[in-house]
Amino acid sequence: MAPAAQFEAAQPPQDAISALVFAPGASNRLLVSSWDKNVYLYEVADGVEEANLVGTFEHRAPVLDVCFGSSPDEAFTAGLDRQVKRFVVAPTIEEEEVANIFGNRIDLATGEQTVMSKHSAPVRCVVYSADHSLLISASWDSTLHVHNPTDPSQPPLTIPLPGKPHALAASPTKVVVAMTARLVHIYDLPTLAAALASPQQQQPPQPWQQRESSLKFLTRAVACMPNDAGYATSSIEGRVAVEWFEDSAESQARKYAFKCHRQAVPEDEGGGGGDVVYPVNALAFHPVYGTFASGGGDGTVALWDAEAKRRMRQYQKFPESVAALAFSQDGKYLAIGACPGFETGMEDYSGAGKTKVFVRGLGETEAKGKGAK
């Protein structure tokens, strides 16, 4: 077996995790955005099974999403303070410099922050499309902003949405926005790029496809297949749906949904044998094998083979709800953000002290599907 092991990142965020993402390319950088207003940069060391905190980037407000830009040195964040920010990730910050960051609010030449755009409500998600050099942010003001990341001064293209967006994911040519009322819009990235290039155009670009979610409940996460064939969505009601972009009858007939992240209540413990249903908070496709992982409020992570429609693996329970998942670009690591889940009826919430970042090394064939049967 491969040196597959799971380890915990030292110095986890102080509060709940909103997102985590691995850097593009060969880098093993891991960015984690947190409700404690910071973005944490970890370096996953190959071989020694360690993930060390190498930098912290303070924001004005809780950070709801983070993504890398064109290089491992550039990142974008979406914040509760309604701003989309670009910041340069310092190449391996030394310890005294870390102290500087805390003192001087990222005053380092390499840690500068630039506001890309301002929404009129908190920004929920940001995605970066490397193929089209586009940065897309989705905000609870029911708009998408399409930015040119190389020129922060250029005003973003604003696309109105019919509902509040909750999840956003990009494939090589498409971007999928999941909103309230089970709305799903799919935009074509080349169209967006063209529209951004010609700002004099009056009409905002129309979605390439408008769909209704196959799931009956609020969409929780979206992830696109790396081969650009389709995407997966998950809902608060322990279910995951897999759909294909292609609008042909046979492609649409292939879509399916399944139940997961549920826990049966034993009959002798006051239940009638029903299930406790957890939200599926996170989805991530494996960049190499095209299989995907789901992380739920039950604190488990499962690996699924979308082709064979089979669960390949379910990992041991994490101590808290799984909030975010990310595969590294080479598919060797799976990062898991665990923190208490927000549940119905909670008057107060704090992820302080219970938030952890796990990194799991994946075996050679651990995430490899067996193919359709």
Added chain:
Amino acid sequence: MGKKKRGHPDVEEILGRPWCYYCERDFEDLKLLISHQKAKHFKCDRCGKRLNTAGGLSVHMNQVHKENLTSVENALPNRQGLDIEIFGMEGVPDDIVQQHNQRIIQNFYTAQAERQAATGNPPRGLSGGQGPAKKLKYETPEELKQRLAAHRAQVAAQKAAGASGVPPTAAPADGQGTPPFPPPQQQGYPYPGGSGAPTYPATQTYPAAAFPPGASPPPGAAAASFALPARPPSGSAAAPPGAAAPPYFYNGAPGAAPPPGYPGGAPSTVDELVANAARQGAGGDDIDQLIRMAEAGIKPARAQAEEGAAAAAAGDKKKKGSRMVYADTEVSPEERMAMLPRYRWVEGAAA
């Protein structure tokens, strides 16, 4: 009468099934149980190796993957521990076995009651004939209920008969202390037109030893005084549902055939005698019923039925509506969190 093939196994069969300590599932045989445990509970999530026990898996995880196993996978929340070594049915703690058996028995009877309520069929084994040959090992609440119903029907029939002018011969179950009636169970009371011999010769229901032929009890002797010892030790001479039909049940000697339409006032079974005796002391039908119920350790039939229905309804509801940890279909958890004072961000307020 051969044993009929039934769709429902009896309680012993169910209790005999091997079951899994970790998830309470039961299986046809031990082999299946063991392969279930290997696949569901003792399988290594890193390499898929199936181990025989949780301890084995723990050692495997330790040596091969350098990981520590903390809990048994797919187990019920309180059964995830590694401290108990389970293999098949071996190693299951006694109290858990007891608990399991109790649950099985309870479920069995609930299911049986539901079936009976649904089909209206009498409990099996009680539909046909009766008599000492029928040996029942236990008396289910349903059987008790059934017997009670039969008895009450008989009482009603007697009442009806009494009203229609038939001589009030030994109407044991009628209103106590009603002046026109002699004390119940006056066995020696001669039937009008009947022979002078005791009208209660050894019936099929009475073991001969308890009531030797010819040794007729003195007239007026309280029935209970002799009937009680006669009760079979198994306590199983239950009156089947058919008991409600008095003529069929009357076990009088051929010579003492009752007149046509005779309501069968004589208690036909030992249990009934007991019941009647108890009634004398207790006063009313309802109280008697309560006492009988209490003796048998069951709740009144009505309450039980209601309870069963409620439980069934609750079960259905639970099955349909599983509990969702987060159930708001309009507002996402993030939006809720963003509204909390802890995270709220006000433009201009922050540095």
